[in-house]
Amino acid sequence: FTVVVNGTASHPVPETLFGYMFEDINFSGDGGLYAEMLMNRAFQQVVPGTSSALQAWSAVNGAEISVVNSTSPVSSALPNSLEVTIPSTASGAVGVANSGYFGINVQESWTYNASFFFKFPSGSKFNGKVTASLVGLDGSTLASSSVDVRGASSTKWTEFFVHLKPSKTAPNTNNTFTVTFDGKEAAGETIHFAMFSLFPPTFKGRANGMRMDVAQALADTKPGFWRFPGGNNLEGQTIPQRWIWNNTVGPLVDRPGRLGDWGYINTDGLGLKDYLDFIVDAGMQPIMAVWAGYSFGGTVDAADIGPYVQEAIDQINFVIGDPSKSAAAALRASLGHPEPYELHYVEIGNEDFFATDTYLDYRWADFVGNLSAAFPQLNFLATTMTFDPVLTPGPKFYDVHVYNTPSWFVENAFVYDGFERNGTKYFEGEYAAISTNANDLFGTPADGRFNFPEMQGSAGEAAFMTGLERNSDIVFAASYAPTLQNVANFQWTPNLIGYDAENVFLSTSYYVQKMFSINKGEEYLPSTLPDATGVVHWSVVRSPSTKQVFIKVANAGADAASIAFALPFVVSTEGSMEVLTGAMGASNTPQAPNTVVPKTLNFKAGKSFTFDAPAFSASVLTLKTE
Ligand code: AHR
Incomplete structure (x- = not known):
């Protein structure tokens, strides 16, 4: 034929048509895009005295270590510290080691920025060195740097900064970051540590920035937008555990972290401003979600919703507000960004079909009403099913999600052709062919779930995407989800891009996204x-x-x-x-x-x-x- x-x-192709949906799932932020190499760097949200509080940490050469909250903390956001006691009989290098996010990539050509806070108890007579090192599996020192320390003058929290330059590339990622003392010099001392950090060079050289190879794989598709911060990970397992924008900005010691929705602690080192800077660095624009009164563990009552609407207004003001009129915008300015970031789209919640009644009754109207009044220039997206329920006021934008079989995507390539052209626009905010089993889509691989995208699914997604292009007069954005997966520890399959501590793995669906995105055309x-x-x-x-x-x-x-x-x-x-x-x-x-x-x-x-x-x-x- x-x-x-x-x-x-027939119509222009929107600049935003193809982009990314991002949330911290599968260690995609911490242990993924966010370049910090140390897991559990600040003992955030852990229970002191437990072994799980020491996740990723181990003692070096007989040191006694535990997480405590009995000493005055480095900040009110970080109540916990690491207590290290050097045995009185110690000799050699004694201290602590961190194994990273399932490994540490040691490259000869990189210079690493290491830091931590420490303090000695009053009365300490210690006079010696503290040493930060990168250490190979065989115990060999790959990089190290020391500073002289006097216990008597370090009884308040002191921050230690050092560059580590490896003498060679490690043969694998089974390496550790260690902080040690000479056992003889420090015998009998108890030292407290807080807020460790180890960064490799980052994407575009940003401080507190992104892992270069993961960020580059994302940028290589010339994405139009970045949807963040979730996904379920916006919502919180409980209301207090929701993603709270102002807990994610400012100095890292002022970020308490939170238990994320995907079962691991989020450092929030990848915070609101860090997302916005990455969006700029990768040439995207944000589709930013605000929390909309719903967590997995409870929904805010109508009478109590006001402060949460204000929290959303403040979040938006942090991004685009005038520093002379808004404290949130003034905070942004104080962090070095007086001018507003670009923002056109704000999403109210995530998958609010899980709490349809309250979204229908008051949450949608309260949020969209107040936010539209405060920011008439912005476009607000509803996160229910399209027209079900019928929301008031009627949404002008919807975020639609679909996880299904390869054949569903082929059979639904025309789904938007039948939609009325009435001014309403659509964001296909999450989609992926995830299983061959329509009766158990979210089941196990034994039941048809894909471990990684398969060509049958990627071809199905491509068929669906031709329909998105054809209907891009009403579909203004679309993103595969989830985007990132640390293959050493994850909660969801399949994902677009995988990685371990050293390598990035590009899936068949990634190539489809890239082919469509970089060739999306103008009309x-x-x-x-x-x-x-x-x-x-x-x-x-x-x-x-x-x-x-x-x-x-x-x-x-x-x-x-x-x-x-x-x-x-x-x-x-x-x-x-x-x-x-x-x-x-x-x-x-x-x-x-x-x-x-x-x-x-x-x-x-x-x-x-x-x-x-x-x-x-x-x-x-x-x-x-x-
Ligand atoms: O992409 C994984 C999850 O799927 C998202 O967090 C949620 O929005 C959807 O249910």
Whole structure:
């Protein structure tokens, strides 16, 4: 059959069409994008005296260690400290070690920034050195730096800063960060420590910044937006454990951290301003969520909602407010960013179909009413199902989520074609083909759940995405979810990008996202519609500014398909194509990370040409126009 392309664009493609949904899940913030290398660096939210309070920490050479809150703390946000007692019989290097987020990547070419707070008890006569080191599995010192310390003049919290420059790259990531004393010099001393930190070089060199390789993989898709901070991880397991913006800004010692919704403690080192700076650094814009009165463990009553609406107003003012009019904006200015950040979209809650009654009765109206009055220039997104329930006031923007089978995505590539054009816009805020088992979508891998994206799912998502492009007059943004996964410890599969302490693994779905995003074009060109019940789908966009046409073809079926294209305008006789194809169940895994990667080929183009779409594939054909 022949696909006839219309030379007149039907609508512009939104700048925001393809981007990312981010929340701290799967150690995606702490232990992932956020470059801090030490786990449990500040003993946040742990129970002193327990062994779990020492997660990631161990004693070096016979030191006695425990987490205590009996000493005056380094800050009111960080009540706990690490107490280290050097035995009176000690000799050699004695102290503590941290094993990082499932390993520590030691590279010869990097300079690491290490720091910690320490204090001695009054009356200490200690006069010696404290040493920070990177240590290999075999005990060899890969980098180290010491400073002279006098116990008598260190009875108040003192911060120690040092650069660590490894003498060689470690053969693996089974390394530790240690802080030690000479046992003989420090014998019998008890020293308290707080707020340790170890940073490698970061993305764009930001202090307290992002892990370079993970951030680069994200930036490489030229994403249009960054949805944050959740997801379930916005909501909190209880109301006090919700994500609270002002607990995530300012000096790290003033951030208490919280138990996240995905079962591990969030340091909040990756805080509101850190997100905003990364959004700028990666060329995105935010879709920022505010907490909307619902946690897993309870919902705020209508009579009590006022302070939480104010909390949301303050959060928005932190991002865009005028420092002369708003304390939150003045705080932003005091942190070095007097000018507002870019912000157009604010999402009210997350998946509020889990508490539909209260969203319908008062939460939506209270939040959207007050926030719209305070910020009439912003667009507010509802997080229920579209038009179910019918909310008042009627939302102008919806965030829609869908996790389903590969075939669901193919069968629903036309889902937005039937939507009324009445001014309402849609954000496909979370979607992924996660299982082959429609009856147990969130079940185990034994039941059909994907460990990693598989080519059948990625081809299905590509088919669905051609529909998002076609309907990008009403779909203004879309993001696969979840985005990141530390393969050493995670709560959800599949995910777009995996990593361990050293490597990044790009999935088949990542390549689909990248192919669509970097070739999203500027305007949509209508063409002969695909068969809505078939497995082969396409969409065509044009970029007048670069004189390019991009044709995306998804084949989610087991047979190759031949498609003729007829274009009404002059194009180059040579085109280039990027083709991602693999077996139905093919997957990029940590063991075989490059099983399926896109191939780039040239092809004979012109005003008419034929393209053979391989089975289970996603392709982008690029043509030059005049
Ligand atoms: O993406 C994982 C979870 O799926 C999100 O936290 C939540 O919004 C959805 O249910």
